[in-house]
Amino acid sequence: MFEWLKGFCRPSELKSNGVLGMNARNYKIISKYNNRRLYPLVDDKVQTKMLAAREGINTPHLIGVIEYQHQVKDFLELVKNHPQFVIKPAHGSGGKGVLVIKHWDDDCFVTASEKVLTFQDVYKHISNTLSGLFSLGGQYDVAVIEEMVNFSDMFKDFSYQGVPDVRIIVYKGYPAMAMMRLATAESGGRANLHQGAVGVGLDIKSGKTLNAVMHNLPISVHPDTKADLRSLVVPFWREHLIIGAKAYEMTGLGYLGADIVLDKNRGPMMLELNARPGLAIQIANGKGLVEVIKQIDKTYPQNLTAEERVDFILNMKK
């Protein structure tokens, strides 16, 4: 009768493992270190991109922004020199409303998932984006058109369709925890853990796999590609960390999540930032956030530059 209770653990068990709960995250961290005034900086992709450029953070190049419905019909003008491009809502979240065009000519557009669209379809997509179909609160939005990321082939075996990205939790400018999210057949090519994507916890010093989970359960091979997840190493790890660390200077947010992808030619690039990053990263890493947060609060030096902070972490004795 009480069989289902076995799925639960005792609060003391979580506490002793330093697991950060939602209430503690909101009350002790977000409400304290993330000023609400700063949210628009990360909620608006155009602003994020401009700030990133100022900090010297790589992001996909901006092709153009479509703000008004009457501009939509001219979007071909914008992309005429770009054989590939991506259309995103500036205020979207979780990959909603992202349209990736792999190649196109005058009457057909081919998406990343090999779907063929007409000009009318793309026109409608942009028009819907402007009217807020994909934005957070349904408010009017603008469409951002940017260059397509040439994803590095290094992770090809690790992801079913979709794009693997690295999520780094940055606390007070220090990268605190990292994971890579790998799409699966079940997640429909998306990288959301609660939809069945694989989360791979990464060692913050080396970018190597610590632990991998799918639906909260540990796994060792990718369910679709059968790749050995333990062999995963993220290259340019220091550069990944520096992007995360710089995001702190860039936004002023004390607690943020940086989503980073690896471009074949340009290296790690920041895709977006999140002012309220989720807590599933703890499950992927197999450990809680509280301990590292306490350490950063107590022992990590203050007033370092982003690079110095990253080097501090990389040179730390375990």
Add this chain to the structure above:
Amino acid sequence: MMKFFTVRKVLTFFLLVSLAFAAFSAYYKIKYWGFDFRPNRTTKVWNIDAQITFKPTGEPIKVSLAVPTAGKDFKILNEDIQAKGYEVNKDVYSGRIEFTSSAKNKVQNLYYRVTIYDNENGKGKLREAKVAAPRLPIYNEQQRQMVDEILTEADKLQGSWPQKIIQMFNQEPMNPTLSAFLPIKMTQKQRAEKMMELLAVKSIPSRLARGVRLEEGKQAAEADLMLEAYDGSKWMLYDLKTGKEGLPKNFIIFQRGGTSLLDVSGGENSKVRFSVLRSVVSSFKMAEHRSGLNNYKVMFDYSIYSLPLLEQNTLKWLMVFPLGILIVVLMRNVVGIKTMGTFTPMLIAMSLVKTGFWAGLISFSVIIAIGLLLRAVLSKLNLLLVPRISAVVIFVILIMQFMTIFGYRMNWSIASSAVFFPIIITAWIIERASITWEEEGPANAVSEIFYSMITAVVTYLVISNEYIRHITFAFDEINLVILFTVMLLGTYTGYRLTELKRFAPLAKGE
């Protein structure tokens, strides 16, 4: 960290203060206004009718009746006197009513009615510094011996002397000596006088108190008696049947202390007869009268309960919401259930109260199901957001209209309860569920609706509970306690119940 610690401390302090305030006002309302934690409480109200009858002798008439005075032992709701052609005078100090009139010739009937409530057991003490010793009764030798024997026998019994003697008189079977000593047939009064006689032998002053024993349906009965005995500093009351000391709550004293119950001059064959009628009045209605007795009427006048009934009912409906809100907070921040919209479950619960539980649940499910079907068709059209949600709103209205008409024709009252659900909220539930359906699959959409409904049902069970509604209304200060509880929950940083499952893989590392 320090700053938050203080916030929590301040809130805890206010929570404790509001708790103390709520406890005090609950005490106050129960004690002075007669409120009760249970709903539909009633107060017993006793009507005592005293009918005075006498035959005039042809001289000017003066009638004086001892009447009860309200005090700690009971409260008087109403007094009424019917005496046509008489001048009526109430002497509050001596507790008597005087009827005066010129000479009359027919048999006279005067009425005095008193309505009392909140009658309680009292001590029945009456202080008096010094009382003359009673006159010793005169006995012959045989009687003398009998009395000695009776008193020796009585001394073996428990209690004070008056109690011993009363017990002796009520023993079954009666002590043979005592039964030989007493006349064969005695009225209640003669019996009591025999007790007084024996007390006089022990030099204990005693007398009779008259009043009415509250027994439902008592008709034209004589005054009931209690024995009063002096214990050296005060007069004490004793029940003539049980010997119990003190004033029982079902006995209302009209006259005590040597004076007579009824004095009539200018009349003969006078008698007073009592009738008792019990009725029941809602305690809430009595509250105003109770508060008036304590000179705190202002408190009452500025409370909910002095408002017209319509306003009271509206407020009664509002007063239960803070508890519903508390449940939503608990469900989200402590249990960790995700619901659609913060207060949507509460709004559904409110509608359920109006429609009835099953009827509401069924018709709401039907609206949502039909709405989702129509919305699925709509999503094929790729409409813009505002026109799309507007279309869903109109769908909901049409579904409600259809269900009401259909329900009326088919005589299904369940279907006609559809109109009670908030249209906009229902439309948003459909919209959100359908987006979740498209993006995260039907399982997620169904579970989101399911958890919202669970929260709504829990809230419904709380806000529709008669006891809870009564308490949040009658003791509305509880809402202050809820306010500070909710605010304090705003500083809760512990794990949510659902996180104990979600993060369970992290617990096994230990």
